[in-house]
Amino acid sequence: MDAFGLDGLDELVRALIADGHRVIGPRRRDDAIVLDDVTGVADLPSGWGVEVAPGRYRLHRRGDDALFRHSAGPQSWKRFVHPPRRKLWETTDVGFAAAPDDERRLAFLGVRGCDLAALGVLGRVLGARSRPFIVAVDCTEPGGLCFCASTGTGPSVGPGYDLALTERLDDTGHWFLADAGSEDGERILAAVTRRPATADEVAGALRDVTAAAGRMGRQMPALDLRQLLHDSRQAQHWNDVAERCLTCGNCTMVCPTCFCTTTEDVTDLTGDHAERWEHWASCFEVDFSYLHGGSVRTSAASRYRQWLSHKLGTWHDQFGESGCVGCGRCIAWCPVGIDITAEVAALAAERSGDDVDV
Numbered sequence: 001m002d003a004f005g006l007d008g009l010d011e012l013v014r015a016l017i018a019d020g021h022r023v024i025g026p027r028r029r030d031d032a033i034v035l036d037d038v039t040g041v042a043d044l045p046s047g048w049g050v051e052v053a054p055g056r057y058r059l060h061r062r063g064d065d066a067l068f069r070h071s072a073g074p075q076s077w078k079r080f081v082h083p084p085r086r087k088l089w090e091t092t093d094v095g096f097a098a099a100p101d102d103e104r105r106l107a108f109l110g111v112r113g114c115d116l117a118a119l120g121v122l123g124r125v126l127g128a129r130s131r132p133f134i135v136a137v138d139c140t141e142p143g144g145l146c147f148c149a150s151t152g153t154g155p156s157v158g159p160g161y162d163l164a165l166t167e168r169l170d171d172t173g174h175w176f177l178a179d180a181g182s183e184d185g186e187r188i189l190a191a192v193t194r195r196p197a198t199a200d201e202v203a204g205a206l207r208d209v210t211a212a213a214g215r216m217g218r219q220m221p222a223l224d225l226r227q228l229l230h231d232s233r234q235a236q237h238w239n240d241v242a243e244r245c246l247t248c249g250n251c252t253m254v255c256p257t258c259f260c261t262t263t264e265d266v267t268d269l270t271g272d273h274a275e276r277w278e279h280w281a282s283c284f285e286v287d288f289s290y291l292h293g294g295s296v297r298t299s300a301a302s303r304y305r306q307w308l309s310h311k312l313g314t315w316h317d318q319f320g321e322s323g324c325v326g327c328g329r330c331i332a333w334c335p336v337g338i339d340i341t342a343e344v345a346a347l348a349a350e351r352s353g354d355d356v357d358v
Helices: 006-018 113-126 183-189 199-215 225-231 237-242 250-254 300-319 340-352
Strands: 002-005 021-029 032-037 048-053 056-061 085-092 095-098 105-111 133-137 163-170 173-180 261-267 274-280
Touching: 002 006, 006 021, 006 105, 006 133, 006 173, 006 183, 032 056, 105 113, 113 133, 113 300, 133 183, 163 183, 163 199, 173 183, 173 199, 225 300, 225 340, 237 300, 237 340, 300 340
Parallel strands: 021 105, 105 133, 133 163
Antiparallel strands: 002 173, 021 032, 048 056, 085 095, 085 274, 163 173, 261 274
């Protein structure tokens, strides 16, 4: 394992750009941490942290210059591998043409364990169009809505990265531990001015990441969620959720694994040119379950039940794993603060006959 400072991180970004990558990372914009193009350390959100709670997201100034110690923002990496809107094909007076693929190679800088797991899920569900270069970052400071420790996706990054970083701020300065997880990662790391990490430095970083697992703001109940959702189809709690849920679809838009889409055909006024576009859809939309003249799920209760039952239950049957990675975005960006962990706990309490305060 190697170590380098802020200058080394700058060299890493420049090496990725020189290698032909478009580097995407966290940036501060419009009072949020968003994902956008970065060209160096100066673009990263130095010294900015995030306060989150159900239905709440606020930036605040930290007491240090940390770059990656902020909670998940409103965007996930999904939007770059599964765009919100993309053209599939077009027709003109000369014939049919498929939309060209974007040939730019992407590099993701600052991917947390939860989002790395989500990228793996999307890759298996959708099939990778092209694999991005991934610079993952261990989490040492979870947010108030994080629960990745109880979903097994963090705070330490799992497999699938090219480089993994652990950010360190101590008496020696601001620096990073780096571990290569692929041949490409080793090749890019070779362009960075670095030194071998000491055993004490590696042990200290491991302690911080391990301690973060005990400071999660939330946790998913430790039970068989597949069986719980199967047993809870007729639960009264769905009606309780429906009294609060606006069926706005925010949770599916910010979720890093929700992947449903629909298509639309558009044409110009002359009728000589037509296009088919794919864009994100949500199971909270009334028309999402439209079949033969009517929608199957017309109530808010049935639509929330569909989302949660698929995410935590039948996703296992389809893809062999859960569709939730514990990032907490759906809680923060729900306008009424519906908490997926609390709703699961309430369903479990109803099944067991216990009272619960959600």
